[in-house]
Amino acid sequence: MTKPDSEWKWKELPEGTVMLEPGNADQYRTGDWKTLKPVLNKELCIHCGLCYIFCPDSSYNLDAEGYFIVNLFYCKGCGICAKECPTGAITMVVEEEEK
Amino acid sequence: MGKRVGMEVSIAAAEAVKQANVDVISAYPITPQTHVVEHLSELVANGELDAEFFCVESEHSALSVCVGSEATGARSFTCTSSQGLALMSEITYIASALRLPIVMIIANRALSAPISIWNDHSDVMSIRDCGWIQFFAENGQDVYDHVFIAYRLAEDRNVLLPAIINMDGFTLSHVIEPIEFIEQEKIDRFLPPYQPVHRLHPDRPVSMGGIALPPIFTETKKAHEVALQGSMPKILETWKAFGDMTGRYYQPVETYKAEDAETIMVIMGSFGETASAAVDLMREEGRSVGLAKIRLWRPFPFEAFKQATLHAKQLVVIDRAISIGGPGGPVASEVKAALYGEPIRPVVYNFVAGLGGRDVSPSDFIKMVDKAEIEIEEGNREGYEIYGVRE
Known part of the structure; x- marks a missing residue:
């Protein structure tokens, strides 16, 4: 949807709550579910991509320097990436309140 | 004036569905609904009705097929009774919330246990709040007439809701009554082809049946409630138009x-x-x-x-x-x-x-x-x- 769910009035909804814009789930911030966030230590990273492969939410993307970087808008903080990382380059840390 | 014919009400109902020129019929047999869908199956097999007839494995699937076909813009019909309706009940709420104008005849029959194949209204009362328009027929002519009324009303762009025609099992479904048939050209004028507002089509993709999180679910229910309450003037208007065509004027009470x-x-x-x-x-x-x-x-x-x-x-x-x-x-x-x-x-x-x-x-x-x-x-x-x- 083009605006957050909480801003829709009932009269504005299309008949049957049909979604007229396919693929709008990418606007859904699942990132605010988490209490722990993954933090990468680039000195230990060997670019193996296991975090990218195992992430159940496809939150990791390859950046221009060859590192896999988590997108915190989607990351739910499950910690699978940290668990699977063979060099211990990813640690889960408590997410601070956003200012 | 149309031809008056002595006919079993279930057969007349099936003939009405044929005259309504449906595209899809999906049903699973259950007494006392069987004669309606058996006759429709014959009409399709004989080439008298150009429609897809889906023989599904359950009533849950019967209505699910109608949800899918109606979503593509195909005029769809199903018919059930009693335990079949109970099995279908999950999908009844989905069909109406997705605003898909399916028409269903229920040959009303008691719910088990003990097993009874005979009439009462316990089946439809179990889905009282499913958000469909619901009619009760008094006789065979009512059933026949309401197939056209229900489709025209359901498909109206200001309504877009599915409709149930309740027909008492055996008491109506299996008796032979004089039915006044309406000429096809009159029906074609009364019931133009369905023009959906939103439909599943590759040229303009939409998603139907998504998830609604707590911040928006209540708004969807309000929209549905207003649509059903707001269908009343259209119901009266449709009955009036039907009465002007046939001389049979119906009223809510x-x-x-x-x-x-x-x-x-x-x-x-x-x-x-x-x-x-x-x-x-x-x-x-x-x-x-x-x-x-x-x-x-x-x-x-x-x-x-x-x-x-x-x-x-x-x-x-x-x-x-x-x-x-x-x-x-x-x-x-x-x-x-x-x-x-x-x-x-x-x-x-x-x-x-x-x-x-x-x-x-x-x-x-x-x-x-x-x-x-x-x-x-x-x-x-x-x-x-x-x-x-x-x-």
Whole structure:
């Protein structure tokens, strides 16, 4: 949807709550579910991509320097990436309140 | 005027579905619905009806297929009864919330246990709140006519809701009645091809049936409620247009000798003709008795109901379903709710009768009116009982 769910009035909804814009789930911030966030230590990273492969939410993307970087808008903080990382380059840390 | 033909009501219903030029029929057989879909299957197999007939593995799938086909813009039909409706019930809520104008005939039959293949209204009452438009037919002509009425109404861009036509199992479905058929060209004018507002099409993709999180779910329900309540003017308009075409004008609440009656019986479905005969017998004895027949069950016609009944001293509501552990039958519940805000209102006496196919004859209606009038006279203002049960 083009605006957050909480801003829709009932009269504005299309008949049957049909979604007229396919693929709008990418606007859904699942990132605010988490209490722990993954933090990468680039000195230990060997670019193996296991975090990218195992992430159940496809939150990791390859950046221009060859590192896999988590997108915190989607990351739910499950910690699978940290668990699977063979060099211990990813640690889960408590997410601070956003200012 | 169309041709008048003696025909089994189920066959006439199937012929109406053919005349409505449906694209998809999806059904699973269950007594007493079988003759409707058997005949449609024959019509498709013989090439008399150009439609897809889906023989599915359950009623859950029967309506699921209709949801899919209707979503692509195909006019879709299904028909069921009793346990079949119970199995289908999950999808009934989905079809209406997705605003898919499917039409379904229910050959009303009791829900198990014990197993009964015969008529009462417990099946449809189990999905009372499913958000469909719901009609009750009094006779075979009503069933035939309402197939066209239901499609035109359901597919109206200001309505877009599925519709149920309730046809009492056996009492209507399996009897031969004179049915006045409507010429095809008249029907084609009355019921133009379906033009969906949103549909599944690769040129303009949309998603149907997504998830709604707590911040928006309530808004979707409000939109659905307003759509169903707001369909009332369109229902009246559609009945008017149908009446202008055929001379048969339908009303949400139809009355028989009720205008000046002190006691009014309130019924739904095929009870209507038998109760009318009982009214005539009581009128011959000089008794002030009339009848109100609720044709439109959802949206409930509160205003029309009050207009038809508020002048009476007492209403004898005869339900064909039981709400175990509740305040009486479902129709009586609704009637009491409709009247509650009125400072002066009739006393409501409630019977549950005709469960699981038990016959209710004119003399039974007279006995119920007798009993209610005596009980109310003696000060019983909360009367509710199952009629004719052996002690």
